[in-house]
Amino acid sequence: MNYSWDEIYLLIQRADQLDAGGRLTIFEFLAQTLSLIPLRDGFPTPAEIKAYGLTKAAKKYKGPVENGWQRWCREKRPFDQANFSTDRAGIACGPASGVLVLDVDNHHLFEAWIQEKHPDEPLPVTLKVKTGGHGERFHYYFQYPSGDEQYSCRSVKGIFEIRGIGGQILCPGSLHPETRKPYIFVEIAPIMPAPLWLLEMSKKSYGRKKDHDEQSPPEGIRKKHILEIDLVDTFLSNFNLSDDTKQKILTTFPLGQRSEPSWSVLLGLLNANVDEKTIRRIYQSYPVGEKARERPDWFEREIEAAKKTIAQNPIGVHMQLGFSSGANASSSDSEYGIVNAFDVLTAQTNFEFLIDNFWPKDEPLLITGYGGAGKSVLTLQIAIDLVFPPGNGFLDKFKVLHGRHRILFVQSENSLVGMKRRLELIRGAYAVPDHVIQQSVFFLGRKNDIRATGDLDSQKFQDVIKKQHDSVGFDILVVDPLISFHNKDENSNDEMRRLLDNFSEFCESLKVSPLIIHHHGKFKQERGVGGGRGASAIGDWSPNTWELEYKEKDKKFKFIHKKARNFMLNDDLALELRNLRFSSNVQQSGSKKDTSYYVIKALQNLNGVASTQTILKNEIVKVYLTDNPGKSISAVTAVKYIQDTVGKNAIKTIPGSKGSISYQI
Structure with a gap:
């Protein structure tokens, strides 16, 4: 890898702000000198937290995924990105990595322990990492001695652990599964020889039969008034x-x-x-x-x-x-x-958006339109952008404010085969990683299909949805379309309002934000006021309604903000659809195009990804010439366009091997 230590250091210090590729770059760099092992991906679900408590639920996400991983303490493991989590990796301690690690769980108690047991042997200044866990917890790296003596894992309960052969720790740049915070450097220094007391304690011959041995802290330390409440x-x-x-x-x-x-x-x-x-x-x-x-x-x-x-x-x-x-x-x-x-x-509560100026958090979002207008495609795009936010925003306009969402689709119209095809096309233009799709987007279904039926107003169907919520912890619930999931008269204001109020209460009990798709009728007079067909109560209930139109004659889409209860209405948007992804029609209004337009348009022509700057700048030159007949820009200007667009965070840069950089929408 053509990365300097200084560059990797900077990536590690902000690892929680990187995308998956950025953290894998860190792991690949560290694996050049350390024996890295794959750990579990992801974070505890609400169901796991409820069942086991946060700390216990998070602990298993620190665990290795391979049986017999201890062999990599003695033998350096080959690194392959495909085998590793994008959230964290482990260092197999011992001769393969060349390190013994002192894992201090309680800094204050450790200082007291050292003062009592080894007052003349303070820790030398060595490489020091702050863990992503709660409080002041640190990893001190020491050289694993050469020779035949084996150094294993030992601990003093509640104070520290020594990680040698048979032990592993999360490597710098990893995200702690409990706090989602990164493991970062706090002391950059050469890795020093371990103090004598640590070596003696961790020797395999240290009067103990087990590789992992735990001692109780001295009586004097136990009596110290240092608060230790287990997070259970x-x-x-x-x-x-x-x-x-x-x-x-x-x-x-x-x-x-x-x-x-x-x-x-x-x-x-x-x-x-x-x-x-x-x-x-x-x-x-x-x-x-x-x-x-x-x-x-x-x-x-x-x-x-x-x-x-x-x-x-x-x-x-x-x-x-x-x-x-x-x-x-x-x-x-x-x-x-x-x-x-x-x-x-x-009141200590704030009005927040999931997608800035488009969808407020904890408020229903209603999307209406005629059949075939593209509502389901647009909804899938909303879901994908929520779990993997694009740098230039949803529809090239609305900033996605938070990632890490989990979304459940309750839908009746798209089969498993059809949805598979949609996702394939979408990922052809927008490269969403496998682990994001796997851990963040879910479909309610049965009998090898992803279509569902049921009544949102029935306790039985609500229990089905709640069971999935307990399992995966989704915070966004998509219902597509509304007509498939109730037995009420859609023309009855009384019945529809009661249904939707009950549905709101159900969503609030789960703390999820609902998105509902609702069809228009066949005739314009069947359209409710900002709420699709049927009773006007549907539109009245919704605090935020958008309508998607498609004009067959002009082959154009229009996205109309019909209602916003708690923020300003947006202007109508002209949209274009390519590879099943909508984007704002940046040519509308005859305004001068921003330089970012040419970069994004070029990336769209390249199916969302350019593996090198040369490929991207050449495509930008072509796009500019196509849009401005008789005019052209140089390759140097195209590079400036790229730099400007990257500076606006409108596209993503992904570090590759040997210092290369690829670009992605």
Whole structure:
């Protein structure tokens, strides 16, 4: 690989911001000197977290996928990208990698242990990695000694582990399965010889028969008052908390989205009469307290504000907690209360988009149109872009704000064979990795098909959907089309509104955002106001409605924003369809084309990927000449167009072997 150490270092430090190819580049580079082994891909599902607790559920994602992987501690494993997870890789410790690793679980306890047991043998300055786990946890890399002596795995419970033959650790650039944070360097230094105490302790002949041996910490260390709460549901089960509050306590939220769940949990704990000392313990130890640990002054203000809020309006707090968990009171609920306007104004909740200025989070999205207009194709594109966001945005216009979604299609019109063909065409133009498709997009089906039937208003069918939610943890639910999944009279406002309100409540209980496809009738007079055919209640219910039109005569598509309850309506969009992907018609309005247009158009002509800059710049020159007869640009100008487009994050760059770079939409 033609990468320098400095370049790989920079990639490692921001590994959580890289795409799958970027992390595989890191692993391939490290595998030149270390014996890397494949680990499990992905992250714990809500069902796994519910069943085992977050920490236990995440632990198995650190595990090797190969039986007999320990052989690679003595023999260097050949590296092949196809065998490795795009989220993490393991280093098989021992002579093959040339390292013994000290894995410190509790930095404070380790310092106390060293002071008591080996005060004259401090750790030398050596290569040091901060793990992606909670708290201050580090890997110290030491040289594995040459010679016949074998050094194995030892540990002192709750303080540290020594990883030698038979042990493995996550390598730098890996994502921790519990927090999704990367393992990064915090001390760049030559790998030093291990201290004598570490070598003596890890010797295979160290008075122990097992390769993996665990000691208890000294009595003096056990008595130190250092908070250690295991991240397991058994601790939280002692408190009268909602499942939603418990889940938030156990969840790591990304930067910019931590304040709202922290506030909700704080209210929930105080409302459950949990004492302040225990609350502080929870915020010191659990994922929800990450921001509190970083900004203690902010947390002190939050505690005081929460106590004041509860003292002033306990009923309002109870209502806020219900809203924040996504559970609106149903008709059977009796615990109604009131919330004053100031509490509404100051509620710790934010209006967020899944796709900027297109689809608000937690709000239904209704897409309508005549049969054959392309609604299902567009919906599949929305799903693909949500799980693998394009650099230039959905439809070249709307930025996809978050990845890592999981989407369940409940659809009745496309067979397994038909959907396979659609996905093949789409991936021909937009190279979505296999693991993204495998882990993020799902179809409800049976009997070797992906078509479903059922009534959204029936408990039986809701239970079927809920079972899949418990299994894969989807947060987007696509229903295509609406007519296939109910038994109501579509012309009855009363029946359709009740159906859709019940469906909203069901989605809120699962904390999923629904997308519904609804057909127009055969005749224009059958079109509801912004809601397709049938009862006007369908359009009234939807907070966000788009209509897709296709004019057979002109062979043109138009995407019309019919309704937006909580944000501004967008202008109509002229769309073009190529390889079953819609894009904005950048030639509309006669405006001057942005330089990025030529780059993106060239990539589209190349089926979404250019393996070299030369291939891309040559295609850009052709596109410019086609669109501007009699005019041309030089190859140097085309390269500037590429650089400008990359700078806007409108296309992706993918590092390859020997320093090459490929380009992708």
